[in-house]
Amino acid sequence: MANSGNSAAASHVGKIRSNNQDSAYAGTHLFVVADGMGGHAGGDVASAITIKHLAEADHPYSTPEDAAQVLHDTLLAANQMLSNTVIEHNELTGMGTTVSGMVRVGDKLAIAHIGDSRIYLLRDGTMSQITHDHTFVQRLVESGRITPEEAAVHPRRSVLMRVLGDVDASPEIDTEVLDTKPGDRWLLCSDGLSGFVNDDKIAAMLRRVTDVTLATDRLIQASLDQGAPDNVTVVLVDIVDEEASSHEPPIMVGSAASPLSFEPPAPKKPPRLPSLLLHPLKATTPDDAHFEPESDEYYQAIIREDRRRVRRRRISWIAFITIAVTAITAGLIGGYQYTQQQYYVGADNGQVTIYQGVQQTIGPISLSQVYQISDVRVVDLPLYRRASVENTINARDLEDALRIVRMLTDARIR
Template sequence: MATSGNSAAASHVGKVRANNQDSAYAGSHLFIVADGMGGHAGGDVASAITIKHVAEADRSFESADDAAQVLHDTLLAANGILSDTVIEHNELTGMGTTVSGMIRVGNKMAMAHIGDSRIYLLRKGEMTQMTHDHTFVQRLVESGRITLEEAAVHPRRSVLMRVLGDVDASPEIDTEVFTTEPGDRWLLCSDGLSSFVTEDKIAATLRRVTDPRVATERLVQASLDQGAPDNVTVVLVDIGDDESSAHEPPIMVGSAASPLSFEPTIAKKPVRLPNLLLHPLKATQPDDSHFEPESDEYYQAIIREDRRRVRNRRISWITFITLTIAAITAGVILGYQYTQQQHFVGSVDGKVAIYQGVQQDIGPISLSHVYQVSDVRVVDLPLYLRASVENTINATDIEDARRIVRMLSDAQIP
C-alpha cells in the first residue's frame, strides 16, 4: 500500500499465486496498472519493465491529445523492449502484459489501454467502465452471441485478443481523451479486482469511503474475501479543484517496486504466448486464460465451440431430466407394488373385511382397498375385539389376514 496526495495505489499477491505479476504507478500526472502474463516465464518481469519505462512519460503536456499520443508511443516502445528482452533472455519467452493508463492534463484525461485491466470513473455517484476489454468473450457479448451473465461463466472468458509482449511488433492500443471535473474519482485495476468483486460493490466502496488510501485497502480486501486466486492491484485518483491529482514522490507497487530479475524459477523449454496459461477468473485454484491474436478464424472457432457447448448442455439437461423422471416413476411403481403386498383387517359397512395395501394416504390417493368382506358383523364381537377391528389389525400376509378373520368369527357373541 502507498499513497501520494490525492491518489493511492495497492497491490497484493492474492491467496494462491506464488509471486505478484501485477505492477502499478501513481505519479504527478501519470497513473497506470499492468497485469503481467506468462506465469513463471516472466509475467512479473513484463509488467515491471512496462511500468518502469512508461513512468518516463510522467510529465506535464500542452494538450491531452499530445499526452495520449506520447502514452501510445511509449507503450509501443515498451512492447519493443519486451521483445528485445526475450531475445536476450530466452527463459522469458512468452511473457506479456495488459496495460491501462492515463495522464491528467488540466481538465482532461488522456487514456491508453490494451488487454483486460480496467479504468472506471465514478462521477456523482454513478460508476462507468471507461475501457473496453480486449477478450473474445467481450466480442461474443457485443455480437449478441452470449449474454453478460453467460460471459461471467464462459469457459473462454479469459482469452485475450491484445497484449504487450513478444508476439506482435505493433499491437493495437486504444487511446482516448476524456473530460474530468472536480469530484471525479478514477479507478484503475487489474482483473484480480474486476473479476472477483462486482461493479456494484466496487461503486459502493468508492461512494462510501472518501479517503483514497482506505478505499484502495477496502477494495483489495474485498477481493481477498472472495478468495483472490489472482494478483489484485488498484490505483485510485481523486480530482480536486486544482489541476494536481497527486504529489511527489511518485509511487510504484507490485513487481515494479522490486529489482528486476531475469533468472528462471524452473528450467523448461520455451513456449510461445498463445500456448501459455495466463490469469484466472474464478475464486478457485487458478485456471488461467491464454492469449490468442485477433483473428476472425479464431472468433468463428469460438462461435462453433459455443454452439457445441449449448447443444451439449441441452442434451445433458434433457438426459438428466429424463433419467430423473424415470427414476421417480420407477420408485413410485415399486413403492406401490410394495404396498399392495401388505394386508390388514378392518371394517366396512359394519362387517369385518380384509384390506390390501397400507393404512396411509397420499393426498387424495388411498394406498389401500377392500380385498374381501366377511360375514362377521362388528357389533357381534366382544368390546375389546370390536375396538381392535375399528383400529385395524395388521397381518403378515393374506393367509394371516384370513386366520384373523376366522378367529374373529369364532369369537362372535351368540
C-alpha cells in the first residue's frame, strides 16, 4: 500500500494466485489500474508495461479533451508495445491487460477504459459505476438474456471482449469527460475487488471510512475476507479544492512496482485446510480471464451454448421436481394405506363403535372413519369400561377390534 496526498493505492496477490498480475499508478494528475491476463506467462508483464508507459502521461493538460485524447493515444501505443514484446518473447503470446484510468483537469476528469476493471464514483453518499464492462456476460445482461445476478455466476464470466495486448492491433477504447467536484470520491479497482465484494458493501466502506489510506486497506481486506481467489488492486482518489490538495511523489503498486521479469513465478503452495474451511465457496482459483474477438459469430455461438446450458438445467430441474413429487405422492399413498389397516374402538352417538384408521387428522382431513356401529350403548357399560371406550381402545387388527366389542357386549349391566 502507498499514499499520495489525497489518493492511495494498494495491490495484493490474494490467497490463491502465485503472482500478482495487477498494476496501478497514483500520481499528481493520473490515476490508473490494470489487470493483466495470460496466466503465468505474461499477465504481470502486460499490466506492468502498460502502467509504466501510461505514467508518462501524468502531467498538466490545458483541456480535459486533450487529456482524453492523450490517454487514448497512449493506450494504443502501449498496445503496440505489448505486441512488440510478444515478437521478442514468443512465450508471452496471448498476454493482455485491462485498463481503467483517469486524468484530473481542474473540475473535469478525462477517463479511458478497456476491459472489466472498473471506476466508481461516490457522490453525496451514493455510489455509481462509471465504466462499462467489456465482457461477454455484460452483453448478455444488456440484451436481456440473463440478469446481473446470473452474470455473477455465469461460466463465461471471465471472457473479455476487449483488452490491450497482442490480440488486436487497434482495440476500441472508451473515453469520456466527466464533471467532478470537491467531496467526490473516485474508486478504481480490478475485478479482484468488484468480482468478490458486492457494490453495497464497497459503498458502505467508502462512506464510513474517510481516510483514503485506511479506506483502501479496508477494501483490500474485504476481498481477503472473501478468500481473495484473484489479485486485488485499488486506487482511491478524494477530490478537494486544488488549492487545498497536496501531492506526494507518484506511486506504483503491483507488478509495475518491480523490475520486469519474463520468467514465470514459482508455483504457489495450495491453500491450507483452515483457509479452505474459512472460505469454502470462495477459496478456489477462478478461471483465468481470457480474450475472445468481439465478433457476432462468436457471440451467437456462445448464445447457442448458453441456451443449451439453460435448457439442460431446466430439464434437470423438471426431472428433479417430477421425481420429488412422485416420491412424495407415493409416500402419502403408502402412508394412507397403512393407516387404513389400523382399527380402534370408541364411541359414536353413545354407541360402541369400531373405527378404521388412526386417531389423527391432517388439516381438515380425518385419517379414520366409522367401520361398524354395535348395538352396545356406552351408558350400559360399567364405569371403568365406559371410560376406556370414551378414551378409545386400540386394536391390533379388525379381528381384535371385533373381539373387544364382544367383550364389551358381555360386560353390559343387565
